[in-house]
Amino acid sequence: MTRRVFRRAILVSLLLLGAAGAASYTVKAGDTLYSVARANETTVAELTRLNRLAGTALKVGQVLTLPGGTPAAAPSTPAPSNSVTLTPPAPSAGTSSLQGVTVRVPASLKMGDGFTLRLSGTRAGQATVRFPSEVGEDVRRPNEVLKPIGAAGEFLVTGRVVLGKTTPVVYEVRVGGDLVRGQIPVMGLDQPIQHLNLPASVTNKLQDPARAAEEAAVEKAYARRTPQVWSRPFAPALATARGTSSGFGQPRTYLAGGPVAYHYGTDYPAPTGTSVLAINDGTVVLAGKYPVRGGLVVIDHGAGVVSMYFHQSRVLAKVGQKVTRGQKIGEVGTTGLSAGPHLHLEVRVRGEATSPAGWMNRLWPR
């Protein structure tokens, strides 16, 4: 609280001085648009508007106008190099240990990655794991126990990097009174903002009164914690690959001048009626028509992992149904907030969207 008041005081004094370009911020290494917005109590959308930014990449030394400052006179010219979001701190070793437990984590991560923290050793099964860098993170519920995986008897905990965050992921592993704490550097995705300029007939769905019920239903699905049911690698949701039309993590606006939102899934264009397949074994926890997601199926795979299939023309799966990898659950369409036939696929870990590509043809993301 004191810090916030202090920051406000600085902002006010800058404004009182009336210096040219008053409230501004000079980008330092490690900053992202999101971190600057948070530190200055504003939003990515507001910084984008004020500074006429074409993308989310920032350059060290770039001066950003903050709310209350003099807006940028001309669009900022993209500098050729030194994109700070692509310059990670020195990678950590990726392995640490405490007595009886070896902890392995990826050396570095990207925003929106799913990942695994692997524990091995004689006391690995007794370890508790936390990701204190994720606010409200709840890796394991009370009474939830880790199960050993594979011949090596490793214990796996799934983690994820929240979209919009490029601060390091901090992990803590505790066994009895011993604690090991480490961090994994995170890089941004550095994608330009995509302006969809959807017609009002499509974006009107954002105002649908049934949206509150839709959001409540998906939040309930995110909160599920059931045992892992898959034992084979994840597989694509469409039998024929035709590429993607909008990538995971893409920052975009729906309406000209509207707020910037991240794309929480990957869009695969396909003709209406194309079979949509379960990406792995699981239980159907939502199946129906919703204002924004359209014809929606949500499959709980256990271990806090759910897959979601949007905009379908037909929903064939039923709530409570057990499905297996490759089983048809519906058909591609353009229902809900959609401008053409495609499948929007999301893979969420404890409610946060992770890159679907990171799961394909693998048992776990790396």
Ligand SMILES: [Zn+2]
């Ligand atoms: Zn999409």
